[in-house]
Structures are given as structure tokens and as C-alpha cells.
Amino acid sequence: MSAKFLVAVAVAAVVFGATGCGGDDSTAAPTTAPVSVPTTGEPAATAGSPAPSPSAQTSPVTQAPPADDTAAPTTYPPVGTGPVDAREYQIGDHFYFQSPTGNIKCGFLLDDNFGVGCQLRDATVIPPELPGCTPAPDRAVAAHVSGPTSEFLCLNQGIFVGIPQDGTAAGGKILPYGESIMVRGYSCMSLPDGVRCDSGRDAGFVIAADHQALF
16 A cells, blocks of 8 residues: 555546535546656646646644554445446546535546545545645545555546536536445445445555545
8 A cells, every 4th residue: 555646637627516524525627647746745737737726625634643554444334235327427438426525526447547536625634645735725635446556645636526517516426325336346335424445356445534544
């Protein structure tokens, strides 16, 4: 498991929408040609690439204590039971959904080496793996899993945010609490306290405004 700052060239940039609360949140517009740039500073925007701004952070942010990377979470419910029809969440070649509060927005980008990932519009806790991803218009805490590897990302654009098709807020169709979605072996479940995603290869993540974990 690892963490890195990621900068992407967005084909379409969308401003983070919807109001976040409690255990979820995300923002920004999707991209189809991401370029990963590890750095120890702030995420640098690619020249000529617009970086949409997430909504203003209104809650105090705290640094999460270092996590034990060897221990996988065991209290989260399983994913993949009774999945919805993924075709209802398809936008172009990808699949997107958002939490009922709109604070977490997720995308299945299986052909872009991202697997499935989610990003927060507002985060009240920042994972220790992303010390520089503090609240700012060009930063969003995110996590993704691809195959056997899961990691945290600090995004300056809406990598996992679906382009709105009908004038509604970006992010894709809402995945109700208790429902799951599965695409080519990757699964995500929407929960009242966050979103849990799994690659089907003993790897995944849990993400919410007040807690994030990799396994």
C-alpha cells in the first residue's frame, strides 16, 4: 500500500457539486489521460490543464494517526451482495456513482489502470500517507484499488467524478446506502459511514470524510 500525489490532464473538468456531511464527500471533473507525478509538495497542475475547485472546507481537519499497514480491516461488511445493474451507472466507457450526500464520488476506470477509486469533496481527517493534502481548492483526498494494490491519492481534479448528463451535479447516479455495484470483478458498497471498494483480489479501501483505510 502506498500514497502519492497525482496530477491529471482532464478532458472535461467539472466543479465539485452537492453538499457533504458525516461520512462522505468528493469533487471535480473526470479525466481520461491521467499522468501520475509523485511529489513531496503540493500537487502541481499540468500546464494548460484547468483544475476545478472543490467546495470550501468548513470543518476542522485533523491528521489521522499512523495506521498499521499489516492489519486489514475486519469490521466492514462484504461487498458484492445484490449488486445494482451497473449499466444504469455507465457514462461513456466508465461507470460512476456518488454517495447519497454527494460527499464521496467514485468511478470504475478499469481501462485506465485506476481500477476503481473514490474521492472526497470535503475531508475532516487526512490520512497520514498524504501529509501535504491539506484543505485547498486544488486538493482532494482519494483512494483507489487496482488489482492487488490499493493506495491513497491527492488529486487536483475530478478523476473519479462522472460528467453530468442532465444538468445535475457531477458524480454520477446516487448509489443508495446498503446497495452495491460490481463491474468486471470490482465492487463497491455504499454505507451510511462511507464507501467500501474491493478489487476481488484481497485488496481495497474504505473512504469517508472522517476516516480512510486501505487493505
